[in-house]
Amino acid sequence: IVAIDPEDARDHDDAVWAEADEDPANAGGWKAIVAIADVSFYVRPKSEIDREARRRGNSVYFPDRVVPMLPEILSADVCSLKEGEDRAALACHLVIGKDGSLKSWRFTRAVVRIAANLAYEEAQAAIDGTLALDMTETVLKPLWGCWASLAKARDARAPLDLELPERRVVLDEKGRIMSVAPRERLDAHRLIEDYMIAANVAAAKALEGKKAPVMYRDHEPPSREKLMALKDYLETFGVPFALGQVIRPATFNHVLERIGDADFRPQVMEQVLRTQTQAYYSPANHGHFGLGLGSYAHFTSPIRRYADLIVHRSLVAAYGLGAGGLPAEDAAGMEAIGETISRLERRAMEAERDTIDRYVASFLSERVGQIMEVRITGVTNFGFFATVEGIGGDGLMPVRDLGGEYFRFDEASRTLVGEDSG
Secondary structure, three states: OEEEEOOOOOOOOEEEEEEEOOOHHHOOOEEEEEEEEOHHHHOOOOOHHHHHHHHHOEOEEOOOOEEOOOOHHHHHHHOOOOEOOEEEEEEEEEEEOOOOOEEEEEEEEEEEEEOEEEEHHHHHHHHHOOOOOOOHHHHHHHHHHHHHHHHHHHHHHOOOOOOOOOEEEEEOOOOOEEEEEEOOOOHHHHHHHHHHHHHHHHHHHHHHHOOOOOOEEEEOOOOHHHHHHHHHHHHOOOOOOOOOOOOOHHHHHHHHHHHOOOOOHHHHHHHHHHHOOOOEEEOOOOOEOOOOEOOOEOOOOOOOEHHHHHHHHHHHHHOOOOOOOOOHHHHHOHHHHHHHHHHHHHHHHHHHHHHHHHHHHHHHHOOOOOOOOEEEEEEEOOEEEEEEOOOOOEEEEEHHHOOOOOEEEEOOOOEEEEOOOO
16 A cells, blocks of 8 residues: 655655455456545544644645644654554545446555555656556556546546646745746546545445435535626637536536637636635535535545544544544534634635745746746736736736827727727
8 A cells, every 4th residue: 555645745644555356246346445544543522632623624835834733743743654654544445346436435444554655756657667666566557547447437427627737836945936837737646636536425425324424525516697707708709608508517628628729728717717616614415516526525634634534533433433433512513613614724725825926926026027928817997917827926917007008998808909009
């Protein structure tokens, strides 16, 4: 069983294993285990550590540091799934069909010893044949084989796919910015993502089957008002968008397929993202629109998300796995807990985004006068907004700085039209 994480990962929540299922009733299918750090074994309800973890809601990640939800001795050591070390885990055992469907699931407590902590780049290089690893044939190739089935199920439900790059700020040992660039997205990233989604679905369905409390990860469909705004926006590019249809994630994917590699593709992706509602935590199941799933919970990151710890505790109680289960008081207060951790998540996301923006601004401040390629992201009557390609620094170019020419704002097409240049 191996953990595959970012090269700079500070904690290791999850590890994965798979092998072909020899059961004739599941020909071409797979057996898989997603082992998750058993934080509930160490952090008991109503303890001081638990109170502080709930107050924080989640870990917050900055380029130069992490503000952990749990004490670092737990998050980066005792709970973290480290190579060659025995660690407590909550294991999700899955039987997966040839088509990627979840045939069955069960949850157990376990002690796991990770065979390797691999970076995404290492796992990908091993599969691509550019890095020799002893475990490629016996461990990684079965993982990729099972993933091929999971990918079939993902493609069948057609989740929202916006291809939005994540920015990575690289600092030197003195905390100075060396570079800002989008993170490369590999098949290894998608593989782990699909295993985690399968385990999260299994956790939600397992708790439903046990009639136990569930902290769902809900993502509701876009409102009609936002859909109408998107329709108007797409019409400025000559892209049709019918509001009479049943809106599914694939609806937005088809829009992006229709425009292909047009210059305005990034703007449309950002507008589609703004059209979506914000995901949140709740004991009421409203489904996950973006993933195209009817039941979904967060189970796979209890080191850094309190919602996952709640789900772990509910599983421990439902399966009778010993101490550390969900107390009755928390089961009765799930709605309030969900509202609190949803708010804390939004706060953390804003802090992370704002910090990245500040680092990028600092990076660009040392390059004043340099010519860079930018992409216009919005137009108003007083100027246009632009972002630096590949870096993501956003800024406003006021109309008054566009020279002596008069510009008229066309609201219908969201463009500035020059008196002479057009």
